[in-house]
Amino acid sequence: MDRDSARLSRRATAPLLWAAAVAVPLGFLAIFFAWPVAALVVRGFVPDGAVDLTGFTEVLLRPRTWRLVGFTLTQAVLGTAFSVLLGLPLAYLLYRRSFPGRGLVRGLVTVPFVLPAVVVGVAFRTVFAPGGTLGFLGLEESLAGIVVALVFFNVSVVVRTVGGLWERLDPRTEEAAASLGASPARVFRTVTLPSLAPAVASAASVVFLFCATAFGVVLVLGGVRYGTIETEIWIRTTQFLDLRSASVLSIMQLVVISGALAVSARARSRREAALRLVSSRRSARRLSWRSPQDVTTALAGAAIVVGLMVLPLAGLVARSFREPDGSWGLGNYVALGTTGERNALVVTVWEATATSLRIALTATVISLVVGGLVALVVSRRPRSAGVRRAVGTLDGLFMLPLGVSAVTVGFGFLITMDQPVLGVDLRTSGLLVPVAQAVVAVPLVVRTVLPVLRAIDPRLREVAAVLGSGPGRVLRTVDLPIALRSVGLATGFAFAVSLGEFGATSFLARPDGATLPVVIYRLIGRPGAENYGMALAASVVLAVLTATVMMVAEQLRDERAGGEF
């Protein structure tokens, strides 16, 4: 008994610290995610103090609602299917074959994923416009145009997720099948594809999630004819002040997304089950110009990269140097110091850029603290089964914001944060937008840091403890230095996500505190060739900023560090 009580008092501080490490992120999630979303749901069901479902029936009986649901699912399914279809040959080329310049192409393929949705929308709008590079295709304001932009965005998710596994598949299994008389096509169908299935399923469900909640791209490219549940929530709220319909639509969105997320979780748990994995260096073979299979894939890959990625981005940059009168020049960039034609904006674009950077910095700090603590807690393997289950639940809880659209978060903030939180009025303190962006960025931080912390051999910590390090010093000298490189990448992700965040920010940013994506959207919505030119130049600035941040972060990436995206 004495022994037990001595042990208890000696170890009393450690559980307290762990409790704090759990409480801080949980509090953050409760106040800035659960409360706004719950308030939104309540507003849909209980509009005036009494349960009233007429809002539901009204929205559900509207033909427009079902058209929007249908379009949301159609564009998401098509976007997912084509992302997988085009992503597979690219994954093969970039992870299974080696050739000069492969690193560069891998980097290029990653760029779209971190580009702000508004920039992507503007880029495709520019090439699809009559007179644009791809104007002859007639894709302006069309389903096909939106799907192409979604594929542009998400093909990198497929390439990275599937490629990461493909690279480490033991080629000897395929060689064994070939020696048994299977043709290359049969080897692919009967051996390779089944092995890749978990990664493909996992990537597809994540892509579906991103497509179903796509907001900026659809808003910019869909015009007045096409919209998703997401854009409709935004339009209902900001244009018609119809908060009740918006609440109902948000709930519908939650239902659709939870389903997709459940499928994703199942796919992830089966991933890499019972596969023979080898070091990546062994499985990549040199690209051979004598193999018809290699030549076909290489040509297809080149066409995808050039047609889907290089062309729209090059088109955007080129057009940004066109003056309104059609001549070449820096006029659009000079105009970034103004508030636009007929004062389209309240602030200049450079002022908005400064605001964006300031907000992104704050949002990054918040998401690193919250996400870092979550990753740290979740990476532990406690002895007690009950505590282990609780830790698993915490992991799942923090994936929820990934599934709830940014528009929903922004809308929820709008209806809950109009009062001081813990004594701080977020609207006047300037923290409202950074906090909302952090809610969106935290899951990415967790997903980037967690695999690295989990991969640390527990014996390293045991050795450190035996050599005289208390729990605090073990954290400082073992976990922290190893996790630091992934923290660099997580910082880049958080910063890039925050810079380009549009869904939540568009609800919350005041006109005088507009961020770069908000300003770009406002500019393309205003008449005037000069405003459009400014939007293009501002998009290039935003794209360059984001790409630079990501490039610096990628430099800090450890080769062994995984990450799920």
Add this chain to the structure above:
Amino acid sequence: MAGLEVRDVSVRYGVSTGSTRGGGSAGVTTAVDKVSLTVAPGEVVALLGPSGCGKSSLLRAVAGLEPLSEGHVVYDGEDLAGVPVHKRRFGLMFQEGQLFPHRDVGRNVAYGLEVQELSRAERDARVAALLDLLGLAGYERRAVATLSGGEQQRVALARALAPRPRLLLLDEPLSALDRQLRERLAGEVRAALVETGTTAVFVTHDHTEASAVADRVGVMDSGRLLQVAAPHELRTTPASERVAEFLGLRG
């Protein structure tokens, strides 16, 4: 009594204290079953047995990494219950993969010295002396990834010896190496332990290795300690058929 005393120690893995090592998910598995053992100061004792016999669990329990279900671990007369791992002043060495990848050789060896009150010069001198003892003089600034398997284990041994642990626990430290290297290193480990006067418990499944390193060898099977004796004594008078089997005296 001075040295290590293990008194009636049992280690169980079960549903409530489930672990990744050895524990069945259904019911309770007894990994170590009422084992008693003493190790005198300066003595090297080997624990010999097949994989899964509980020798590693016993070692981890002594280190404080595994909670005891019953019994006592006592050192120099002090019961270590409630003394956390990092306060026991023991050393521990694993089979492989335990060098800190983000530190070079010198900073790996210095790790345990950094919590002690030593001047920079004293610390550097101690690191250099240990690397010298293990035939790695001048390796301080090398990255651990550039070392061969044998060199990595020497660095791990130097690191474990650096803080002058009152007891060194070695968990199959040579098993990941090829046979020739293993035989040579077994001799070197013995020499390093004797040279530094270190008390040690050495876990292995190889009886020649056990005889080469230890003053006394304990034979374990199914969580029980069958016999503890000097190597030659074990060979001449094995206590049971099982003991003789592990020593390769039969078949």
